[in-house]
Amino acid sequence: MVELAVLGVLREGDLHGYELRKRVRELLGPGSSVSFGSLYPALARLERQGLVREVEPDESGPVPIPMTGSLSGELAAFRARARRRPRTPRGARTRKVFGLTSAGEARLGELVAEPGEDDRTFAVKLALCRWCDPATRLALFERRRAALAGQLAAARSSAAGTGGALDRYRRSLFEREADVTERDIAWLDGLIAAEQVTDPRTPEPSTTGGPSS
Amino acid sequence: MVELAVLGVLREGDLHGYELRKRVRELLGPGSSVSFGSLYPALARLERQGLVREVEPDESGPVPIPMTGSLSGELAAFRARARRRPRTPRGARTRKVFGLTSAGEARLGELVAEPGEDDRTFAVKLALCRWCDPATRLALFERRRAALAGQLAAARSSAAGTGGALDRYRRSLFEREADVTERDIAWLDGLIAAEQVTDPRTPEPSTTGGPSS
DNA sequence: GTCATCATGTAAGCCGTTACATGATTGC
DNA sequence: GCAATCATGTAACGGCTTACATGATGAC
Numbered sequence: 001m002v003e004l005a006v007l008g009v010l011r012e013g014d015l016h017g018y019e020l021r022k023r024v025r026e027l028l029g030p031g032s033s034v035s036f037g038s039l040y041p042a043l044a045r046l047e048r049q050g051l052v053r054e055v056e057p058d059e060s061g062p063v064p065i066p067m068t069g070s071l072s073g074e075l076a077a078f079r080a081r082a083r084r085r086p087r088t089p090r091g092a093r094t095r096k097v098f099g100l101t102s103a104g105e106a107r108l109g110e111l112v113a114e115p116g117e118d119d120r121t122f123a124v125k126l127a128l129c130r131w132c133d134p135a136t137r138l139a140l141f142e143r144r145r146a147a148l149a150g151q152l153a154a155a156r157s158s159a160a161g162t163g164g165a166l167d168r169y170r171r172s173l174f175e176r177e178a179d180v181t182e183r184d185i186a187w188l189d190g191l192i193a194a195e196q197v198t199d200p201r202t203p204e205p206s207t208t209g210g211p212s213s
Numbered sequence: 214m215v216e217l218a219v220l221g222v223l224r225e226g227d228l229h230g231y232e233l234r235k236r237v238r239e240l241l242g243p244g245s246s247v248s249f250g251s252l253y254p255a256l257a258r259l260e261r262q263g264l265v266r267e268v269e270p271d272e273s274g275p276v277p278i279p280m281t282g283s284l285s286g287e288l289a290a291f292r293a294r295a296r297r298r299p300r301t302p303r304g305a306r307t308r309k310v311f312g313l314t315s316a317g318e319a320r321l322g323e324l325v326a327e328p329g330e331d332d333r334t335f336a337v338k339l340a341l342c343r344w345c346d347p348a349t350r351l352a353l354f355e356r357r358r359a360a361l362a363g364q365l366a367a368a369r370s371s372a373a374g375t376g377g378a379l380d381r382y383r384r385s386l387f388e389r390e391a392d393v394t395e396r397d398i399a400w401l402d403g404l405i406a407a408e409q410v411t412d413p414r415t416p417e418p419s420t421t422g423g424p425s426s
Numbered sequence: 427g428t429c430a431t432c433a434t435g436t437a438a439g440c441c442g443t444t445a446c447a448t449g450a451t452t453g454c
Numbered sequence: 455g456c457a458a459t460c461a462t463g464t465a466a467c468g469g470c471t472t473a474c475a476t477g478a479t480g481a482c
Contacts, residue, residue: 096433
């Protein structure tokens with residue numbers, strides 16, 4: 001989970017841990033904390049695995065200034081780096097900027113592709129799936145759709161099994177759950193349809209018009 | 214989480230661990246497993262705390278026969294108990310039926326009342342809130358409503374902050390999230406309204422006027 | 427000089443899972 | 455006898471959180 005999120009966020013540009021955490025937090029939405037106590041060890045792990053690598057902060061990169069938003073702290077950190085870290089001297093207490101390696105990119109693709117996503121994992125994958133190939137993406141959507149349809153059917157048969165002997169709170173909970181699931185399925189159908197318009201599973205649109213976007 | 218679910222399920226009738234697990238699973242819905250490895254230690258813990266107690270299985274209780282549904286296994290277990298466990302001899306490998314103590318009931322009320330519920334915890338509490346007093350229940354609903362409203366507002370301002378620079382997957386995810394949250398708020402409003410019809414917050418509707426929170 | 431913020435980590439502990447061990451009983 | 459199911463646990467392990475330790479810098 002953390003691994004997926006970190007790789008996904010780094011895919012968009014090099015970042016240091018502190019800023020990375022913010023991005024991960026807003027990626028996962030409210031309620032998912034991702035503390036430093038799990039983020040830094042995760043980064044260390046990923047580095048050992050060769051999926052991320054410490055890089056020199058490039059101010060001319062695709063995400064030009066991964067600044068924190070606070071001018072003062074930002075400047076302070078920059079100066080500190082300029083003075084004490086001309087070239088990753090290890091051990092100094094300043095920023096360590098990480099970037100994805102090619103192995104890391106591949107791993108991200110694998111993580112999105114591998115099945116068995118729950119509610120939250122799916123949301124993260126969806127937020128990241130722009131980076132993976134259309135087939136993987138479509139498979140993800142259809143896998144999710146099937147899972148939801150299965151859940152819905154199971155829930156309904158289970159409800160039929162108990163014979164409606166639920167108090168009103170549980171009944172309401174049940175109805176809400178079914179409603180949300182139904183809507184989610186419709187939502188996924190929309191995503192799938194959009195996917196097939198942009199990428200009609202024929203990777204070479206030789207005769208067709210422009211791919212838009 | 215497990216504690217809450219176990220106490221809640223036992224509130225409806227005495228059960229042994231194996232059956233308890235099934236009930237907890239269907240209470241938490243699909244995707245939440247609650248393995249034996251966490252259930253049995255939890256039961257032991259609750260017993261040490263005096264919140265549950267081993268009881269003799271009463272076939273004349275409010276939930277008459279907490280049978281597993283499998284006739285063969287059920288009969289087998291019954292016979293085993295009849296032969297080897299005339300009166301909880303401890304250590305034999307047969308059923309141990311647990312029931313809630315009065316302390317356990319009180320604890321259940323506390324757990325539902327204490328704030329800080331996430332998505333899943335709220336669902337469990339809602340499924341269980343029939344057992345707690347109307348004021349606690351109403352507080353739960355309103356707390357949840359406020360939390361969702363806050364989330365929605367935060368998400369919207371955050372979306373405005375990024376300036377709409379999201380790819381279509383993230384945008385869709387965002388829209389879905391907002392939609393679900395809005396519907397949930399409306400749903401909670403319905404629950405709250407229903408609550409106030411049944412219990413208009415004035416336990417003694419004699420002299421006092423409107424509480425008008 | 428003190429406080430807040432940025433920044434990186436380590437240590438202890440909680441909570442839960444998987445995998446394993448044990449054992450009774452039924453049905454084949 | 456063997457497999458499946460019911461039934462109760464223990465052990466090892468993993469992931470994530472909280473709390474702590476460290477330290478730089480700018481603002482007041």
